[in-house]
Amino acid sequence: MKLEGRVWKFGSDVDTDAIIPARYLNQTDPAELAKHAMEDERPEFIREVKKGDILVAEKNFGCGSSREHAPLALKAAGIACVIAASFARIFYRNGFNQGLPLLESSEASREIQDGDLVQVDLTTGEIFDLKQQKKYFAKPVPPFMQELIEDGGLIPHLRKRGLKGNK
Amino acid sequence: MATIHPMTITEKILASHAKRKEVFPGDLIDARIDLALGNDITAPLAIQAFEEMGAKKVFHRDRVVLVPDHFAPAKDILSAEQCKVLRNFARAHRLTHYFEIGECGIEHALLPEKGLVLPGDVVIGADSHTCTYGAVGAFSTGVGSTDLAAVMVTGRLWFKVPESIKFIFYGKLNPWVSGKDLILFTIGQIGVDGALYQAMEFTGETIGKLPMEGRFTMANMAIEAGGKSGIFDPDQMTLQYVKKRATRPYKLYHSDPEAKYKEVYEYDASKIHPQVSLPHLPSNSKDVKEIKKIGIDQVVIGSCTNGRLEDLRVAAKILKGKKIAPSLRLIIIPATQEVYRQALKEGLLEIFLSAGAVISPPTCGPCLGGYMGVLAEGERSLATTNRNFRGRMGHAQSEVYLASPAVAAASAVKGRICHPDEVIRKGV
Numbered sequence: 094m095k096l097e098g099r100v101w102k103f104g105s106d107v108d109t110d111a112i113i114p115a116r117y118l119n120q121t122d123p124a125e126l127a128k129h130a131m132e133d134e135r136p137e138f139i140r141e142v143k144k145g146d147i148l149v150a151e152k153n154f155g156c157g158s159s160r161e162h163a164p165l166a167l168k169a170a171g172i173a174c175v176i177a178a179s180f181a182r183i184f185y186r187n188g189f190n191q192g193l194p195l196l197e198s199s200e201a202s203r204e205i206q207d208g209d210l211v212q213v214d215l216t217t218g219e220i221f222d223l224k225q226q227k228k229y230f231a232k233p234v235p236p237f238m239q240e241l242i243e244d245g246g247l248i249p250h251l252r253k254r255g256l257k258g259n260k
Numbered sequence: 261m262a263t264i265h266p267m268t269i270t271e272k273i274l275a276s277h278a279k280r281k282e283v284f285p286g287d288l289i290d291a292r293i294d295l296a297l298g299n300d301i302t303a304p305l306a307i308q309a310f311e312e313m314g315a316k317k318v319f320h321r322d323r324v325v326l327v328p329d330h331f332a333p334a335k336d337i338l339s340a341e342q343c344k345v346l347r348n349f350a351r352a353h354r355l356t357h358y359f360e361i362g363e364c365g366i367e368h369a370l371l372p373e374k375g376l377v378l379p380g381d382v383v384i385g386a387d388s389h390t391c392t393y394g395a396v397g398a399f400s401t402g403v404g405s406t407d408l409a410a411v412m413v414t415g416r417l418w419f420k421v422p423e424s425i426k427f428i429f430y431g432k433l434n435p436w437v438s439g440k441d442l443i444l445f446t447i448g449q450i451g452v453d454g455a456l457y458q459a460m461e462f463t464g465e466t467i468g469k470l471p472m473e474g475r476f477t478m479a480n481m482a483i484e485a486g487g488k489s490g491i492f493d494p495d496q497m498t499l500q501y502v503k504k505r506a507t508r509p510y511k512l513y514h515s516d517p518e519a520k521y522k523e524v525y526e527y528d529a530s531k532i533h534p535q536v537s538l539p540h541l542p543s544n545s546k547d548v549k550e551i552k553k554i555g556i557d558q559v560v561i562g563s564c565t566n567g568r569l570e571d572l573r574v575a576a577k578i579l580k581g582k583k584i585a586p587s588l589r590l591i592i593i594p595a596t597q598e599v600y601r602q603a604l605k606e607g608l609l610e611i612f613l614s615a616g617a618v619i620s621p622p623t624c625g626p627c628l629g630g631y632m633g634v635l636a637e638g639e640r641s642l643a644t645t646n647r648n649f650r651g652r653m654g655h656a657q658s659e660v661y662l663a664s665p666a667v668a669a670a671s672a673v674k675g676r677i678c679h680p681d682e683v684i685r686k687g688v
Contacts, residue, residue: 106452106541108649115628115652118301119331119338121308133656153453153486157647158628159388161305161404182457182488183388187404247406248309 094194094215094239096147096173097223101138102207103131103150108157109184113166115158126162127169144171147213149205151177155184164191174213176220176231178202192246194234196220201229215239266516268424269491270459273399273513277382285423285522293323294398295377296411297385299367300328304345305405306386310412318353319415325357325376326350327367330624335631365596365622368392368480368564373598375505379494379512384411389564389646391487394479395472396502397494397512399459402483422488423522424459424515429466431530436680438574439474440566440644440664442466442527443481444535448545449525456486458522461515463493466529472501473570480565481646484542534679536642537662540650548667548679558641559584559672560653561665562593562620563627566644569599571665576608578669578684579615585675590617591633597622615672629654642671 111134113126120126131138148167154177155163164187167175175188178199188195194215201220205211209224218233234242244250264282267275271283278289298306303326318324326346331339350358357376364370368389371377379397383390386408393400403417411417427446447454460482467475475492482490492498494512502510536551538544561567561575572594584590592612594600600622603609609619626633627645635641635654640661643653648660661677670683 108647110628110647110649110652115301115330115630116634118628119336119342121305121342133651153456156452156486157388157483157649159302159386159390159402159404161302161386161406165305179453179456181453181486183402183404186407190404190406248312248409251313 094242096145096213098145098147098173098211099143100205100207100209100211101142101146101148102205103134103148105151106153106156107134107150109155109160109163110157112155112163113160118160118162121162123165123169126166130166130170139170142171145173146171147211148172148175149177149202150175151202152179154180156181159183161187161191164188164193168193176201189238189241190247192242192244194242196231198229198231201231266518268459268461268515268519268521269397269493269513270399270424270461270489271421273380273382274419274421283421285421287421288418289421290416290418291382293384293411293415293417294381295323295325295383296408297325297327297367297371297383297387297390298408299330299387300332300339300342300346301330302386302405302408304342306408306412307345307349309406309409313409313413315413318412321354322356323415324355324412325371326355327359327364327370328361329364329366329622330628331630332364332623333361333621363597365598366564366567366624369568369595369599372396372476373505373596375502375507378502378506378508378510379498380510384408384417388483389480391482391489392476392480392564394482394489394491395475396498397492399489399491401489422457422459424461425455426461426463426521426524428464428524428526429462429529430464430526431466431528433466433529434533436534436666437532438664438666439470439477441532441535442529443478444537444542444545444662445532447481447485447543450485452484452541452543453486455482457488460485460487460490462490467492468495471570472497473568476568477565481542484646534664534667536667536677537648539648539659539661542646542648542662548663548677551677554661554677555640555675556588556642556671556677557639558589558591558633558635559668560591560593560626560633560641560643560645561668562595563624563645564595565646566665567593567595567599569602571644572599572603572608575665575669576611578666578680579673580611582615582673584616584672588672588675590615590672591620591626592617593620593623593625595622626653628652642668642677644668
C-alpha cells in the first residue's frame with residue numbers, strides 16, 4: 094500500500110486534547126470533528142490540509158485521553174498516515190482500529206520537515222522524502238493490518254469478513 | 261509439578277484471565293474481561309460500532325457499565341443526545357449498571373465505591389483513567405470505543421502483556437503530602453512517556469500506609485506517564501475497602517519477590533514535598549516552595565483524581581473559618597452522590613460555602629474544558645485534576661496547574677499558588 098502527501102510536522106507529546114479539543118466531543122460525526130482537528134495547536138491546519146497529507150510528529154504522539162475521536166478526526170480531515178518517533182498506547186490501538194496507519198521512525202520524525210513531500214510504502218515500511226531525497230525505514234505494517242486499513246477500520250473489516258458478533 | 265517462573269501481580273492476573281499458568285512480558289493473550297466501562301463521550305461511538313457489527317446482545321448485562329459523567333447533567337442539546345444514546349442502550353439491553361444522574365458520579369470514583377471493580381479483575385474502559393482501579397489490585401486499562409464495542413459483544417480482548425516497573429517509596433510522608441504529590445513527583449522523574457506501554461507497580465512501606473484515596477489518585481495518573489496500568493499490592497487496607505462493597509467474589513494476587521521488572525525506582529518519600537505541575541505537561545512538577553508567586557483566577561477541587569471524601573476533608577480542614585481570595589473562584593466537585601451526601605453530613609459543604617466556594621454536582625465538567633468552570637483567554641487555574649495540556653480547561657491561551665487538594669485549598673485562600681503551611685500551621 095503506497096501513499097504520497099505533503100507533511101504537517103508537529104512536536105513531542107501532542108495530546109488528544111490538541112488533536113480534537115474536548116469541547117467538540119458532544120458529538121461523533123467525523124466530518125464535524127474534522128473541522129476542529131488541531132484547532133488550538135495550529136489553526137491553519139484544518140483550512141489547508143488536503144486529502145492524502147501525512148502527519149509527522151516527534152515522540153509520544155496522541156498521549157492523554159482514550160477518545161477515538163482523535164484518529165477519527167485526523168482521518169476525516171484527510172490525513173492518510175501518521176509517522177512519529179513513538180505513539181501513546183491507546184492512540185496506537187485506536188488509530189489502526191479506525192483504519193489510520195501509524196509508522197514509527199525516530200530518524201524520519203527528526204529529519205522530515207514541515208511542507209516536505211513524502212512517499213510511504215506501508216508494505217515495506219519505506220519512507221522517502223522527495224524534497225530532501227532521503228530514505229527512512231519504519232517497521233512495515235503487516236498484511237492483516239493493511240487489510241484492516243483498506244477496509245476502513247476494524248469494524249468494517251470484521252463486517253466485510255462476515256463476523257456478525259453474537260446472536 | 262512444572263515450575264512456574266516468578267511473576268508480577270499484573271502477569272498473574274493476566275495469566276489467570278487467559279487461562280494460562282504463566283505469561284511473559286510481550287506475550288499476546290486473549291483475555292476474559294470482568295467489567296467493561298463506557299461514558300457519555302466514548303460509549304456513543306462504541307454503541308454505533310456494536311450496532312454496525314450486527315451484534316444483538318451484550319456478553320453479560322451485569323458486566324457492561326455505562327456512566328454519563330463527562331457532560332452530564334447534560335450541558336447542551338448535543339450532550340443530551342449522547343446521554344440519551346446511553347440511556348436507550350442501557351434500557352434495550354437491560355444493563356444492571358447504568359447510572360442516572362441522581363445516583364451517579366465520576367466513573368472512576370463511582371465504580372470502586374459501588375464494589376463493581378475488585379481485586380484480581382481485568383477491567384477495560386473507554387476512558388484513559390480506567391487505570392484507577394489498579395488501586396484495589398486489579399489489572400485495569402483504558403481503551404478506545406472500538407475495543408470497548410468488541411468487549412461488549414465478546415467479553416474478551418487481546419492484550420500484549422506489559423513489562424512492569426516497580427516504584428518503591430520508603431520513609432515518612434511530610435505534612436500535607438498525599439498520593440497526588442507522590443504521583444506528580446514520580447511523573448516528574450520519569451516523564452510523560454516514562455512508563456509507555458508498561459505496568460507501574462507502586463510498593464514500599466510508605467505505600468503500605470497510604471489510604472485508599474491516595475492509592476486511587478496514584479493509579480489514576482499512571483496514564484500521565486504513558487502507563488498501560490498502575491497497580492498496588494492488595495493488603496488489609498484494600499480488603500477493608502472492598503469487603504463491604506464487593507458485588508461478587510474476588511481474588512487477591514501478589515507479586516512474587518523474584519518477579520522481573522524492567523526497572524526499579526526507589527524514592528525517599530520523606531524528601532518529597534507538596535508538588536505542583538506547571539503548564540503544559542503533568543511532568544513539569546516542582547516543589548510548591550520552589551516556584552515563584554503565581555497568581556490564579558480559579559481553583560478546582562474534584563475529578564476522578566481527587567474528588568473523593570478524603571480529598572474534600574483535607575480541603576475543608578484548610579478552608580474552615582477562612583475566606584477565599586476575593587479575586588478568585590473556587591469550584592468544588594464531589595466525585596459522586598455518595599461523596600456529596602457524606603460531605604453534607606460532615607459539614608464540609610457548609611465550610612466550603614462559607615469560604616466562598618461554589619459546589620457542583622458530580623461531573624468531569626471543567627477537567628476537560630467541558631463546562632462548569634471553563635477558562636477564558638489568559639486565565640489560570642490550579643486544579644486537583646490530572647492533565648494540564650494546553651487548552652485542557654478552556655481557551656488555548658489559558659493555563660492549568662496541577663496539585664493536591666491541600667495545595668489547592670490553601671492557594672484558594674492566598675490567591676496564589678502556595679504551600680499549605682502558609683495558610684494553616686499543622687499538617688495532616
